[in-house]
Amino acid sequence: MSVDQRFERIVLPHLDAAYTLARYLMNDASEAEDATQEAILRAVRYFHTLRSDADARPWLLAIVRRECYGGRRKRLDTLAFDDVPELQLVDQAARPDTATDRSILQHRIREAVAALPDVLRETLILRELQQCTYDEIATITEVPLGTVMSRLSRARVRLADALGGLTTFAEELG
Amino acid sequence: MTAQPPRSLGDALRDALPTYEAPERLRAFAHAQASSATVAGDRFARRRGMRNLAYAAALVLAVAIGGVGERVRDHMSATTSERNVLVADLVDTHVRSLMADHLTDVQSSDHHTVKPWFAGKVPFAPYVPELQPQGFPLVGGRVEFVNGRTAAALVYGRGLHTINLFIWPATASDEGNRSATHGGYALVHWTARGLSYWAVSDAAPAELDAFEKAFSSSTP
Numbered sequence: 001m002s003v004d005q006r007f008e009r010i011v012l013p014h015l016d017a018a019y020t021l022a023r024y025l026m027n028d029a030s031e032a033e034d035a036t037q038e039a040i041l042r043a044v045r046y047f048h049t050l051r052s053d054a055d056a057r058p059w060l061l062a063i064v065r066r067e068c069y070g071g072r073r074k075r076l077d078t079l080a081f082d083d084v085p086e087l088q089l090v091d092q093a094a095r096p097d098t099a100t101d102r103s104i105l106q107h108r109i110r111e112a113v114a115a116l117p118d119v120l121r122e123t124l125i126l127r128e129l130q131q132c133t134y135d136e137i138a139t140i141t142e143v144p145l146g147t148v149m150s151r152l153s154r155a156r157v158r159l160a161d162a163l164g165g166l167t168t169f170a171e172e173l174g
Numbered sequence: 175m176t177a178q179p180p181r182s183l184g185d186a187l188r189d190a191l192p193t194y195e196a197p198e199r200l201r202a203f204a205h206a207q208a209s210s211a212t213v214a215g216d217r218f219a220r221r222r223g224m225r226n227l228a229y230a231a232a233l234v235l236a237v238a239i240g241g242v243g244e245r246v247r248d249h250m251s252a253t254t255s256e257r258n259v260l261v262a263d264l265v266d267t268h269v270r271s272l273m274a275d276h277l278t279d280v281q282s283s284d285h286h287t288v289k290p291w292f293a294g295k296v297p298f299a300p301y302v303p304e305l306q307p308q309g310f311p312l313v314g315g316r317v318e319f320v321n322g323r324t325a326a327a328l329v330y331g332r333g334l335h336t337i338n339l340f341i342w343p344a345t346a347s348d349e350g351n352r353s354a355t356h357g358g359y360a361l362v363h364w365t366a367r368g369l370s371y372w373a374v375s376d377a378a379p380a381e382l383d384a385f386e387k388a389f390s391s392s393t394p
Binding site: 007008011012015016017018019020023024032033036037040041044045046049066105106107109110113124125128129142156159160 | 183184186187188189190191193194195196197199200201203204205207208259263319321322324
């Protein structure tokens with residue numbers, strides 16, 4: 001099989017996932033397109049570094065992420081964020097009734113996700129939307145497994161907090 | 175209208191957050207790049223073919239005159255094309271660092287500021303000597319993504335020129351010293367104490383050699 005067929009067959013099926021990640025990291029459609037385009041150039045150039053076909057998705061997502069942060073487009077909010085104490089869940093009683101309305105809830109979720117610090121948002125998106133394994137997230141975001149877990153947990157707490165401490169969310173946090 | 179609350183946060187997120195389809199323009203670009211990968215692949219394949227031929231010739235030579243074959247084979251080593259890609263990428267990264275107003279993430283001539291800044295950002299502790307007395311003032315540092323890995327980039331000045339020094343943990347293929355020029359830029363490579371160094375600059379190659387000597391002699 002020629003190189004272009006391999007690249008087409010193995011890497012390009014993940015183009016939507018790559019673009020989606022860029023959308024959430026950049027919070028902007030045209031910036032996301034630019035970053036993904038640069039990432040594809042890198043991916044072609046470094047195709048020989050892809051060790052196993054099965055790793056194509058996390059491999060491409062890692063390149064996209066680096067392009068979003070490293071390509072002089074945007075700085076990671078802060079890596080020291082892991083030191084910030086967790087926020088407390090707000091009182092269940094404070095939850096507005098309108099939160100049960102589906103479209104308002106969805107709107108609030110999107111706003112809350114967009115407002116997350118970069119390191120929490122990327123971890124959350126990779127896990128919940130891209131369905132990456134913890135190991136894959138650790139590789140893509142270049143941090144230890146334990147950091148992935150704590151970021152994920154902190155992202156969920158933040159979201160639950162922003163959404164008014166919905167019972168079901170709080171329960172999931174365990 | 176009210177709805178059942180979602181069963182879990184994950185469900186709620188997948189409900190609320192759209193996944194996006196890549197725009198048509200981006201898709202077309204990606205497919206075009208995939209085709210260009212063929213071109214690169216063919217080129218490498220041809221090079222490999224020529225290398226094999228050269229290697230066969232080298233073996234004949236080695237039998238004939240002894241010793242020479244080893245040198246020819248070194249020269250034709252399989253990493254040659256990968257190294258050319260690396261050199262091109264280092265120069266690209268150097269040029270972009272100058273163009274895009276993103277030369278440094280930590281800007282300081284004090285190595286006590288620059289060195290600790292890298293803690294937690296790269297998985298090793300780069301040595302950051304001050305080389306002002308030797309004529310290479312420290313400008314700062316940043317984190318880069320080079321050759322498929324995270325690298326520390328130290329920035330030094332030399333008159334009006336800028337030197338980017340890229341550092342990452344050395345692997346077997348990094349061994350050995352090397353210098354190169356690419357598109358008018360000079361590169362010098364060395365390894366020391368488990369780290370691989372690539373210095374890139376538009377300064378003259380001799381200046382870069384002087385930089386390497388200054389840096390190496392300041393390393394404990």
